Structure formats: structure tokens, C-alpha cells
Amino acid sequence: MSVVESRNSAHFNFGHKLKSSPIMSETARLYLLDNPVYSADAIIVGIRDNEMAFHQSPFYPGGGGQPADEGEVHFHDGTMLKIVSAYSDSEGIIWHKLISKAPQDVAGQVAHLKIDTKKRLALTRYHTVLHILNTTALHTYNAWITGVQIGTEYSRIDFKFENFSPEIVPVLEESVNNVLTKNHPIKAYYISEDEFSSRTDLLRTLTVKPPIHNNQVRVVEIEGFDAQACGGTHVHSTGEIGRLSIFRIDNKGRINKRLYIRLE
Secondary structure (H helix, E strand, O other): OOHHHHHHOOOOOOOOEOOOOOOOOOOEEHHHOOOOOOEEEEEEEEEEOOEEEEOEEOOOOOEOOEOOOOEEEEOOOOOEEEEEEEEEOOOOOEEEEEOOOOOOOOOOEEEEEEEOHHHHHHHHHHHHHHHHHHHHHHHHHOOEEEEEEOOOOOEEEEEEOOOOOOOHHHHHHHHHHHHHHOOOEEEEEEEEHHHHHOOHHHOOEOOOOOOEEOOEEEEEEEOOOEEEEOOOOOOOEHHHOOOEEEEEEEEOOOOEEEEEEEEO
């Protein structure tokens, strides 16, 4: 049983306070579960200025070009504070940035966390379609990723792309959209760091290493099409994404191209 599974199996009473001081340790990441978790009760284990940490959280802390989740934390007295961002520290603790100063007397209490589901779903769709695009670009044109920025209205991806020409754009669009219409199932699993070091097929960038937790690397697989190392959130099948269009190309150097994409 993984850390996330074991911690997620416990039940807590909203507003209940622990009899002893909470222990701060690596946050159980509920966003990694197979079934999406958009809200959860969680014990408050850390407070500082306008930040709070919980023993478990559905909030994605950002990474791989995907922004952190936003949302809310609800306390037992009925008050609510907006969470405007989140990040993971070097100890694996996810700190949730609040819109204002955190209450100082709630450590050990159980609060309710809720993410902005609409934003998460949009980012998830874009993150997944970028997997399809980056795999198509690499396998067809030997183009490696040099940067990514995922958004809710559009996203961009940078490639080291030799011999690029405008005629390539409709070819990329058609190839990606063919994958989307085939409704490939998508799953995630873990492999050891040692196995990952010998699996160059899981790489899409030569400059950034994927997140490694407990000597394991998470792999996201689009069945029948692609597998790559990734710590972000993804849909369950390519049929949930929509249709891709590339609406702008910027030159970022002699062989570096920035592609802007939109989903319909």
C-alpha cells in the first residue's frame, strides 16, 4: 500500500482536533490517485504567515509546465479562505498559499480542501494533449522539448526543431487529432529510478529530469501510442480532450520554435 493509499483510507470528522500535536511529514498527494479527487478533509499540520500544510491534499503543487491548483479551505467555524497557489518544498510537504494571513490557532484541526475543478480539468486536457504533440514531434521530426507553459485557454510548447517549415503544422495537427479520435485509454504507474535510467524512450526533454519520489518515477501511458515520465494530471482517455489546432508559431532562435495550441 502506498503512502497516498494508506493515508486516504482514514476517515476524519470535520472540525475534529487531534489530542496531540500533528506530525509534519511528506504530504499525501491525492491528485495522483487513479480516480480524481477534487476535495478532501485534511488535518492541518503546518502554519506560517499566509501558508498552510495538511497531512493530505488534492492540490497539484505545480511542475512540468502545469500551474498549481487554486481553490478553497473551509474551517470548522464556517470561515473560508481562498487558496491562490501551492508548492512542494524539499521535504515533499505541499504548502498552500492563502489570499490572506493564515489563522494561527487551528493546527491539529481537520479542515476541508476544495480545488477549482474547472481550472484543473482545463489544465488536465491541455497537459495530456501536449504529451501527444511532443511524442509526435519527437518520433516524426526528432524535435525535443525545451519549454512548456500550460494554460486554461491555450498553451505553448517550445521545441528544438531543425528544418522546421510552415508545411509541418497541418501534418502535426492531423497526426495529433487522429490520436484524439481513437479514444486511447490513459493510465499512470511507477517504475524504479534504476529502471528509468535505462529507459530513454520515456524522455521528451534533454534538460529537465522528471520528479523522483521514494526512488520511483511516475509514468503516464497513452495505451497503444506513448509512455513518458510525468508527475502531472491527465484525463482518462484521449476522447476527453477535444480537437487541437496550432494557431501561432514564434521563432525563439535558429532551431527553437514555440508552438501555441488551442483545444476546441
